Amino acid sequence: LGGVDRIVVQHKLPFADWTLVSMTPYDMAASRVHAIFRSNFAFQVGFVILFLIILIGLLRQFTKPILRLVQIATHIEAGNLSVRSQIKGADEFVKLGRSFDHMLDSIEAMVKQITYEQEMKRRAELAMLQAQIHPHFLFNILNAIRLKIMLRGDREHAALISALTRLQIGRAS
Numbered sequence: 001l002g003g004v005d006r007i008v009v010q011h012k013l014p015f016a017d018w019t020l021v022s023m024t025p026y027d028m029a030a031s032r033v034h035a036i037f038r039s040n041f042a043f044q045v046g047f048v049i050l051f052l053i054i055l056i057g058l059l060r061q062f063t064k065p066i067l068r069l070v071q072i073a074t075h076i077e078a079g080n081l082s083v084r085s086q087i088k089g090a091d092e093f094v095k096l097g098r099s100f101d102h103m104l105d106s107i108e109a110m111v112k113q114i115t116y117e118q119e120m121k122r123r124a125e126l127a128m129l130q131a132q133i134h135p136h137f138l139f140n141i142l143n144a145i146r147l148k149i150m151l152r153g154d155r156e157h158a159a160l161i162s163a164l165t166r167l168q169i170g171r172a173s
């Protein structure tokens with residue numbers, strides 16, 4: 001109509017013998033459809049971005065305790081047994097973190113116990129060594145005194161010290 005392409009829509013009215021006719025230029029109708037498509041596409045992109053942000057936030061919340069436990073395990077591997085997870089909440093990760101902390105407490109207590117026992121063992125070995133050295137030292141001293149007394153010609157006192165030395169050897173064995 002008039003050199004312009006138009007879209008014709010007609011509707012017959014049921015109560016009269018009339019027909020409603022609407023003629024819209026094709027370019028105007030197409031631009032409206034494109035505008036609706038663009039706004040619909042923008043909304044969809046916006047919702048996808050919002051969904052991804054929420055998804056990433058939730059994933060971080062769920063993986064944060066696991067990452068904390070991995071971090072703790074790395075510290076333990078490096079030899080630091082004093083670190084604890086201190087994960088808060090009420091899910092399985094909290095239970096796992098508490099078990100991890102309890103295990104670390106047990107390991108730390110065992111290390112302290114072993115260190116204490118090793119120290120006691122070292123002290124006992126040192127005391128045993130001193131107990132072995134002491135009689136030999138005493139034996140050598142008594143023998144040196146006996147030899148000096150013999151060199152002076154006092155055989156009676158030398159024999160007395162020799163008997164004392166034999167008595168000391170009997171006690172040591």
